[in-house]
Amino acid sequence: MSNYDADVIIIGSGALGANAANQLAIAGKSVIMLEAGPVVPRWKALENYHNISAKRNWCAPYPNVPWAPSAYTDGYIQAKSDPDFDYVTSYLRVVGGTTRHWASACWRLLPNDFKLHSTYGVGRDWPISYDDLEPWYVQAEREMGVVGTGEEDQSGQGRGHYPPRSAPYPLPPEGKPYMLQRMQSKLGPLGYQVTHEPHGRASRPYDGRPACVGNNMCEPVCPIGAMYSGDVHVDKAVARGVKLLPESVAFKLEKGEKNRIVAVHYRKPDGSDHKLTAKVFIVAAHGLETPKLLLVSDVANSSDQVGRNLMDHTGMSMNFLSDEPLWTGRGSVQHGCIVNRRDEPTRAKHSAIRYSFRNLVPNVDVTPDLLKQGLMGKALEDAIRDRTSRFMNISTMSETLPSPTNRVQPNPDRKDSIGLPGLKVNYHLDDYVRGMRDQAQHDFANFIGAFNGTMLDAPTGWRNQFHIMGTVIMGNDPKNSVVNSDLRTHDHENLFLCTTGVMPSSATVNPTLTGVALSIRAARQIAKEV
Amino acid sequence: MARIPAFSALSVAALLAAAPAIAAPEGADPSLVEKGRYLATAGDCTSCHNNPKTGNPFSGGYGVGSPIGMIYGPNITPSAKTGIGSWTLDEFSNAVRKGRGRGGHYLYPAMPYTAFSGISDADTRALYSYFMLGVPAAENEAPKTELAFPFNIRPLMMGWDLLFGASGGKPAAQAPESGVARGKYLVDTLAHCSTCHTPRGMLMEEKTGSFLAGAQLGQWKAPNITSDPVSGIGKWSEDDLFRYLKTGYVDGKGVAAGEMGLAVQNSFSKLTDGDIRSIAAYIKTVPPVNTGAKEPRSGWSKSAPLPVDKLESPLEQKDYKAFITVSNMSGAQIYEGACATCHGYDGRGTPDRVMPSLVGSSAVGSADPANLVMTITDGVSRTVHGNHVLMPVFKTKLNTSEIAKVADYVATAFGDPSHRVTEGDVQRVYGGGREVSWLIANAAALTWAGLAVVVMAIIGLFVAWRRKA
Numbered sequence: 001m002s003n004y005d006a007d008v009i010i011i012g013s014g015a016l017g018a019n020a021a022n023q024l025a026i027a028g029k030s031v032i033m034l035e036a037g038p039v040v041p042r043w044k045a046l047e048n049y050h051n052i053s054a055k056r057n058w059c060a061p062y063p064n065v066p067w068a069p070s071a072y073t074d075g076y077i078q079a080k081s082d083p084d085f086d087y088v089t090s091y092l093r094v095v096g097g098t099t100r101h102w103a104s105a106c107w108r109l110l111p112n113d114f115k116l117h118s119t120y121g122v123g124r125d126w127p128i129s130y131d132d133l134e135p136w137y138v139q140a141e142r143e144m145g146v147v148g149t150g151e152e153d154q155s156g157q158g159r160g161h162y163p164p165r166s167a168p169y170p171l172p173p174e175g176k177p178y179m180l181q182r183m184q185s186k187l188g189p190l191g192y193q194v195t196h197e198p199h200g201r202a203s204r205p206y207d208g209r210p211a212c213v214g215n216n217m218c219e220p221v222c223p224i225g226a227m228y229s230g231d232v233h234v235d236k237a238v239a240r241g242v243k244l245l246p247e248s249v250a251f252k253l254e255k256g257e258k259n260r261i262v263a264v265h266y267r268k269p270d271g272s273d274h275k276l277t278a279k280v281f282i283v284a285a286h287g288l289e290t291p292k293l294l295l296v297s298d299v300a301n302s303s304d305q306v307g308r309n310l311m312d313h314t315g316m317s318m319n320f321l322s323d324e325p326l327w328t329g330r331g332s333v334q335h336g337c338i339v340n341r342r343d344e345p346t347r348a349k350h351s352a353i354r355y356s357f358r359n360l361v362p363n364v365d366v367t368p369d370l371l372k373q374g375l376m377g378k379a380l381e382d383a384i385r386d387r388t389s390r391f392m393n394i395s396t397m398s399e400t401l402p403s404p405t406n407r408v409q410p411n412p413d414r415k416d417s418i419g420l421p422g423l424k425v426n427y428h429l430d431d432y433v434r435g436m437r438d439q440a441q442h443d444f445a446n447f448i449g450a451f452n453g454t455m456l457d458a459p460t461g462w463r464n465q466f467h468i469m470g471t472v473i474m475g476n477d478p479k480n481s482v483v484n485s486d487l488r489t490h491d492h493e494n495l496f497l498c499t500t501g502v503m504p505s506s507a508t509v510n511p512t513l514t515g516v517a518l519s520i521r522a523a524r525q526i527a528k529e530v
Numbered sequence: 531m532a533r534i535p536a537f538s539a540l541s542v543a544a545l546l547a548a549a550p551a552i553a554a555p556e557g558a559d560p561s562l563v564e565k566g567r568y569l570a571t572a573g574d575c576t577s578c579h580n581n582p583k584t585g586n587p588f589s590g591g592y593g594v595g596s597p598i599g600m601i602y603g604p605n606i607t608p609s610a611k612t613g614i615g616s617w618t619l620d621e622f623s624n625a626v627r628k629g630r631g632r633g634g635h636y637l638y639p640a641m642p643y644t645a646f647s648g649i650s651d652a653d654t655r656a657l658y659s660y661f662m663l664g665v666p667a668a669e670n671e672a673p674k675t676e677l678a679f680p681f682n683i684r685p686l687m688m689g690w691d692l693l694f695g696a697s698g699g700k701p702a703a704q705a706p707e708s709g710v711a712r713g714k715y716l717v718d719t720l721a722h723c724s725t726c727h728t729p730r731g732m733l734m735e736e737k738t739g740s741f742l743a744g745a746q747l748g749q750w751k752a753p754n755i756t757s758d759p760v761s762g763i764g765k766w767s768e769d770d771l772f773r774y775l776k777t778g779y780v781d782g783k784g785v786a787a788g789e790m791g792l793a794v795q796n797s798f799s800k801l802t803d804g805d806i807r808s809i810a811a812y813i814k815t816v817p818p819v820n821t822g823a824k825e826p827r828s829g830w831s832k833s834a835p836l837p838v839d840k841l842e843s844p845l846e847q848k849d850y851k852a853f854i855t856v857s858n859m860s861g862a863q864i865y866e867g868a869c870a871t872c873h874g875y876d877g878r879g880t881p882d883r884v885m886p887s888l889v890g891s892s893a894v895g896s897a898d899p900a901n902l903v904m905t906i907t908d909g910v911s912r913t914v915h916g917n918h919v920l921m922p923v924f925k926t927k928l929n930t931s932e933i934a935k936v937a938d939y940v941a942t943a944f945g946d947p948s949h950r951v952t953e954g955d956v957q958r959v960y961g962g963g964r965e966v967s968w969l970i971a972n973a974a975a976l977t978w979a980g981l982a983v984v985v986m987a988i989i990g991l992f993v994a995w996r997r998k999a
Contacts, residue, residue, distance in 0.1 A: 042867075044853075046866075047859070047866060051843060
């Protein structure tokens with residue numbers, strides 16, 4: 001190791017990078033982890049939250065630093081999308097990554113999600129199957145402390161306990177919030193399968209984390225650390241000797257002999273440049289920033305697929321007032337979902353859909369409208385209380401397909417404070433996504449009908465769920481994909497990409513658990529080699 | 531306790547029958563296994579004899595940090611090779627009650643044989659039966675204890691043992707069955723409370739006249755638990771003590787954390803209610819020792835709620851440094867961010883006490899901030915009757931200065947406002963260890979200087995004098 005600064009250098013300290021770092025440290029490897037953003041302990045993020053006015057901006061409690069601008073910085077992401085859809089995304093550049101402000105849904109993909117093309121004739125197949133990844137899902141669930149039940153059919157197709165599991169969830173499901181009980185009793189008779197949503201909010205003390213007590217602010221920061229976030233594994237990795245370099249922005253991967261990566265160059269906020277060498281490099285810098293680094297470094301792109309095939313769960317969202325109190329906000333910010341449309345034959349024609357229930361305390365949603373109506377004093381209080389009790393939001397997690405024209409690129413016209421480029425995004429909705437609208441409208445009408453509801457916002461607009469996939473797509477063929485199933489780049493033997501950007505299908509579920517499973521799998525492979 | 535579940539005795543018998551190669555060691559009686567298991571729980575043998583690598587309760591390797599160096603608990607499973615499988619009842623008894631290892635070598639008093647000296651013959655036999663017949667043999671070569679000179683010369687312990695080797699008294703003819711006498715038997719011998727709670731003298735012996743008057747235990751403090759109403763816990767009722775030992779928590783009085791959390795988890799909470807009540811009754815009778823406290827450390831009832839209006843001020847996104855900088859944060863702000871979500875803005879926890887009140891807690895109210903600092907640093911993790919109580923570790927989130935600030939805030943806002951905590955206090959707590967006497971600290975030099983000979987001579991004279999007296 002004398003000729004290298006470390007066995008492995010990992011760029012990015014989010015859940016995927018930190019899990020890779022932790023596995024490599026367990027295997028006794030020396031690891032340096034670079035992170036563009038700063039260290040912000042949980043308690044400080046919570047103090048920031050207390051002191052900001054933008055309580056519904058999930059990025060706002062975290063620093064938006066000029067050397068690593070956040071997704072919400074004006075002009076940092078220049079996006080071209082459709083007249084009825086603005087491309088907006090959200091991620092954090094901070095030690096621990098974007099899971100610092102997620103809601104922690106921890107889904108496994110379904111077996112068919114791995115073979116979308118061979119089953120439905122659309123999209124791409126993965127180079128590995130569900131069975132190949134299954135043991136790594138178990139590992140990832142244990143690392144993250146996932147809460148769930150193996151008793152349900154998560155595909156909604158009457159398949160019994162599904163998808164198959166070789167081990168139970170590490171933690172049992174929490175109690176059902178009242179809202180979810182009402183959804184089950186009203187929508188169940190209509191044939192909708194309202195199931196538990198697996199997640200990373202400990203239902204019992206787990207791995208040093210206390211149990212969730214329903215503070216209902218998973219987003220933007222779990223105030224007690226019951227919810228899994230990437231800093232859990234940053235701490236573990238650091239305790240095992242991994243060297244963390246925060247506020248260090250990687251801007252170039254240097255190629256050497258035999259097309260191996262020999263060094264990473266990074267820049268500090270003061271503009272000074274530094275270089276580190278290692279035997280293996282892992283880029284784990286989020287689905288948009290990872291392709292940016294590869295493209296500015298001119299690496300891993302012989303396929304011309306880097307930055308292409310950008311996917312999200314772009315879909316629709318609807319607010320309604322029920323005729324009965326549902327009291328959302330008891331428990332955590334998401335509970336349960338409807339899975340019927342995850343894997344139906346219509347997937348050949350249009351997006352699969354999963355309906356997600358928001359469970360936020362909705363005072364903020366209902367109050368502006370009441371103020372506009374001129375209500376004041378007790379009348380306002382009573383109206384807020386009434387509407388808050390009856391407010392409900394349901395949104396779609398809609399599957400998108402990989403399309404080479406949906407892409408992210410560096411934007412040389414927009415530089416941050418240390419002269420590094422911003423991002424340009426082209427992202428248009430195709431007929432496959434738009435084709436699910438009728439189905440969604442039909443289901444939304446049923447949901448509202450079941451509660452004699454009043455529509456507040458018609459589900460006309462489209463919105464992202466900030467789940468980035470496809471941008472450094474995985475495949476067997478080096479001509480049309482960037483990494484193989486070990487997350488190793490086809491072009492560089494010692495360069496691996498740990499990001500949900502490797503996923504060749506988006507399916508209808510939050511991708512982080514799959515990303516962590518893939519990362520752990522890749523790290524174990526790397527540990528064998530260095 | 532006298533009743534042994536039939537199936538257990540049968541299963542042990544079946545085990546023996548199925549494995550005729552392993553003959554029952556002489557003196558080990560299958561019918562005593564369950565009783566021995568209970569006594570081993572009362573003795574909390576696992577706390578020092580566990581294997582931290584595998585989690586095996588008795589296969590050894592746990593390190594006890596003592597002022598004279600790291601002492602490792604050996605494997606006490608019945609493995610013939612790495613455990614005590616070939617030990618006779620006499621050898622077992624000598625180790626437990628006299629501090630003499632197999633072959634007669636001297637054990638270090640990290641093994642509480644000084645307390646165990648009072649265990650009855652019958653209970654010793656039950657313990658032996660359990661360890662021989664009720665514990666699965668596990669192979670593990672525990673690390674050797676290698677102390678620095680002169681403590682590596684085990685025969686030095688001879689004089690020490692003559693003087694201090696039987697604080698638990700002579701073996702009880704018969705273990706009392708109930709009441710205060712039962713409590714005394716358990717506290718003085720098996721539970722070996724004095725090992726942690728009695729202060730130590732010049733030679734690390736338990737100080738006479740200071741029984742359970744409180745001592746430093748590594749970084750934590752094992753407090754004064756005598757019946758003194760101010761320095762001790764004289765104001766705790768028997769019910770309080772019962773609940774504390776049974777659950778590890780008494781609202782407004784105390785939380786079992788650190789080693790005491792483990793003692794409650796592994797030992798006290800698993801005893802019969804009768805035995806816990808006997809212990810509580812006896813503890814109430816322990817002679818008061820005034821160790822100089824001005825106020826009782828538990829039972830404080832006043833609280834100064836967080837001055838929220840003074841803490842919060844608008845943060846502007848463009849002022850990004852303010853989102854990162856922590857050095858200027860006050861103890862109250864750290865409390866608001868790190869603690870208040872669970873313990874409340876007034877420090878009183880949640881109404882259902884799932885999140886405990888800090889107000890009244892002995893760690894908060896004590897003039898010695900050790901247990902407050904260590905609770906914040908290491909958190910609490912205690913599983914009692916299947917209920918896992920957890921406070922996260924904060925040492926990865928707060929540095930020494932921040933821990934001092936928040937401890938200072940908690941101690942003064944939810945306890946006695948005069949109990950300030952400084953960074954120096956936190957460093958002193960982290961420095962930890964028992965107060966080491968000059969004699970122990972300089973033992974090597976003294977020995978080299980030949981003074982040890984004098985010390986031994988003095989000890990010899992002492993012994994002669996005591997025997998005469």
